[in-house]
Amino acid sequence: MLKAIFYKEWIKLRWYMLLALIVTTAVAGYCLLRADRAIELRGAGHIWEVMVLKDAVFIDLLRFVPLLAGILAALVQFMPEMQRKCLKLTLHLPCPQQRMVFAMLAAGVAMLVACFAVNFAVMTAWLSAVLPAELVTNVLSAAAPWYLAGVAGYLLAAWVCLEPAWKRRVLNLAVAALIVRAYFLAPVPRAYNDFLPWLALYTLALSLLAWISVARFKAGCQD
Amino acid sequence: MTRICKIFLCATLAVLAVWQLPWCYAFLTTKATPNSFVMYSSLLGDFILTRYEEGDGIVRRDVAGRAYSEAETDSLLPMFYMRQLVADERFPDTLFGVPVSPREVQNTSFNFRMRPSAVNAPQTGIYFLLESMPKRVELEMPDDAFRFTHAGIEFITMETNAADAEKSARFTRMLAQKGFAFPPRLVSGNPTTMKDYDNGYLLLDARGRLFHLKQTAGQPYVKALTLPEGVEAEHVFLTEFRDRKALGFLTDAEHRLYVVRADGSVVRTGLPAYDPERDDLTIIGNMFDWTVKIASRGVTHYYALRADDYALLKTYDVPTDSGEIFGLSFTSPYDRYVRPRF
Numbered sequence: 001m002l003k004a005i006f007y008k009e010w011i012k013l014r015w016y017m018l019l020a021l022i023v024t025t026a027v028a029g030y031c032l033l034r035a036d037r038a039i040e041l042r043g044a045g046h047i048w049e050v051m052v053l054k055d056a057v058f059i060d061l062l063r064f065v066p067l068l069a070g071i072l073a074a075l076v077q078f079m080p081e082m083q084r085k086c087l088k089l090t091l092h093l094p095c096p097q098q099r100m101v102f103a104m105l106a107a108g109v110a111m112l113v114a115c116f117a118v119n120f121a122v123m124t125a126w127l128s129a130v131l132p133a134e135l136v137t138n139v140l141s142a143a144a145p146w147y148l149a150g151v152a153g154y155l156l157a158a159w160v161c162l163e164p165a166w167k168r169r170v171l172n173l174a175v176a177a178l179i180v181r182a183y184f185l186a187p188v189p190r191a192y193n194d195f196l197p198w199l200a201l202y203t204l205a206l207s208l209l210a211w212i213s214v215a216r217f218k219a220g221c222q223d
Numbered sequence: 224m225t226r227i228c229k230i231f232l233c234a235t236l237a238v239l240a241v242w243q244l245p246w247c248y249a250f251l252t253t254k255a256t257p258n259s260f261v262m263y264s265s266l267l268g269d270f271i272l273t274r275y276e277e278g279d280g281i282v283r284r285d286v287a288g289r290a291y292s293e294a295e296t297d298s299l300l301p302m303f304y305m306r307q308l309v310a311d312e313r314f315p316d317t318l319f320g321v322p323v324s325p326r327e328v329q330n331t332s333f334n335f336r337m338r339p340s341a342v343n344a345p346q347t348g349i350y351f352l353l354e355s356m357p358k359r360v361e362l363e364m365p366d367d368a369f370r371f372t373h374a375g376i377e378f379i380t381m382e383t384n385a386a387d388a389e390k391s392a393r394f395t396r397m398l399a400q401k402g403f404a405f406p407p408r409l410v411s412g413n414p415t416t417m418k419d420y421d422n423g424y425l426l427l428d429a430r431g432r433l434f435h436l437k438q439t440a441g442q443p444y445v446k447a448l449t450l451p452e453g454v455e456a457e458h459v460f461l462t463e464f465r466d467r468k469a470l471g472f473l474t475d476a477e478h479r480l481y482v483v484r485a486d487g488s489v490v491r492t493g494l495p496a497y498d499p500e501r502d503d504l505t506i507i508g509n510m511f512d513w514t515v516k517i518a519s520r521g522v523t524h525y526y527a528l529r530a531d532d533y534a535l536l537k538t539y540d541v542p543t544d545s546g547e548i549f550g551l552s553f554t555s556p557y558d559r560y561v562r563p564r565f
Contacts, residue, residue, distance in 0.1 A: 043381075044381045048381045052347050130384055132379055188559050190347075191559055194562055195562040195563070209228065212225065212232060
């Protein structure tokens with residue numbers, strides 16, 4: 001049954017994920033291209049200097065892109081489910097409801113992580129050719145909380161989407177905005193390094209929130 | 224399961240409240256507190272406090288409260304207000320029996336500031352070693368960068384991102400010959416061309432010993448500097464002041480501040496305590512005295528030191544309102560890391 005759920009989510013998300021993959025990779029590629037142009041025009045030394053002395057990472061444009069990708073993934077996956085009341089049908093499938101809801105979320109998270117992994121692979125491959133490992137780590141460590149925000153954005157948007165009452169949705173949205181703020185506090189690269197594993201654990205735990213919305217949906221909560 | 228999820232939501236809401244409410248309170252209620260600018264006057268033998276007072280405008284007083292006019296303050300702080308005194312044709316020929324000239328004042332005066340956020344910050348581990356004896360007058364950034372490894376120092380040519388094995392071996396050999404233990408605990412330098420000359424780096428090696436490294440005519444210059452008996456160095460700060468009398472500052476595990484002189488000697492200052500990880504340090508120095516400001520939580524200490532032997536001349540403490548409100552925060556003015564802290 002889980003396999004079928006994963007397949008169902010794949011069918012729902014595959015085109016969006018392809019688009020997300022193209023857009024996020026294109027933005028990452030554009031950031032790298034800009035760095036490449038800067039190397040062409042000013043020399044590699046200039047890039048190294050501003051990265052070491054000014055904490056430049058050259059991928060600032062990418063900052064909110066994973067978050068947007070995560071939020072849109074949740075909307076694509078769960079908005080039709082709620083609008084067409086498909087969730088009611090899904091919950092009647094012969095499978096434990098919790099397992100099914102978390103499997104749906106897991107499918108979305110897995111696809112997002114795969115998309116983000118491609119971004120990371122592209123950045124690592126290009127950066128490693130022109131920068132030492134320390135500066136590559138600088139860039140990737142600056143990007144890590146942004147990508148984690150993408151996963152958090154997906155799980156929080158799922159929580160908001162699955163919520164049956166509009167008033168509560170607005171409240172959830174405000175809480176979600178405050179939670180997401182915690183992923184964008186880095187003043188410098190590597191600032192999150194010690195905290196990142198805990199933030200990753202917390203991000204995964206955010207999937208618990210969606211179940212509250214489903215439980216309220218099951219209880220028939222409405223505006 | 225639903226209960227666990229609700230507990231998680233409540234915990235999240237509690238954390239958000241403890242994080243955001245104090246922030247909102249601070250954001251809405253923070254008011255500008257009038258700060259004094261404090262300088263020690265060797266002519267007066269006391270600190271002069273310059274501050275804005277409601278109704279009176281900018282007032283200048285000594286610690287006892289005696290007021291001074293602007294012109295009097297200029298004369299009492301001739302090294303600091305040198306340009307004004309020169310413009311007014313009031314700059315003295317001698318001070319304390321020592322002939323002084325505006326050029327000499329310029330060359331011997333310095334400002335040094337070190338914030339905790341600069342000390343408690345992630346390090347990249349990539350450094351630039353400038354040529355300290357450049358052929359041209361102006362300094363130039365090098366074509367290579369370096370890193371320390373457990374085996375030595377490694378120079379990387381930036382254009383090709385490839386290691387320069389020959390230069391790396393030359394510098395590693397010289398450091399090893401001088402007894403340097405890799406990798407260093409601390410590396411302090413100022414790799415910029417916006418300075419008069421280059422002092423290279425002050426290093427604390429793996430065993431906590433102090434070394435001076437620079438590049439002279441393309442060759443490594445390494446000098447082991449002897450620390451005073453029983454001193455366990457904790458932080459070093461390289462300086463490049465115009466008078467070239469100092470290599471930098473050093474603090475030890477007991478939070479005592481030392482001056483690393485250009486001849487390699489390490490001399491303790493009269494400051495009672497300075498913790499670079501918690502205190503904000505400002506030194507405004509001239510050829511006769513240094514005014515040292517150490518801003519700690521709850522109090523700002525001002526110290527006057529004699530410039531030649533760093534003996535403590537006078538102290539003045541000002542209690543301050545740190546403005547900190549109890550709550551959760553993920554960032555801090557004391558460091559550049561993101562992590563939860565109360």
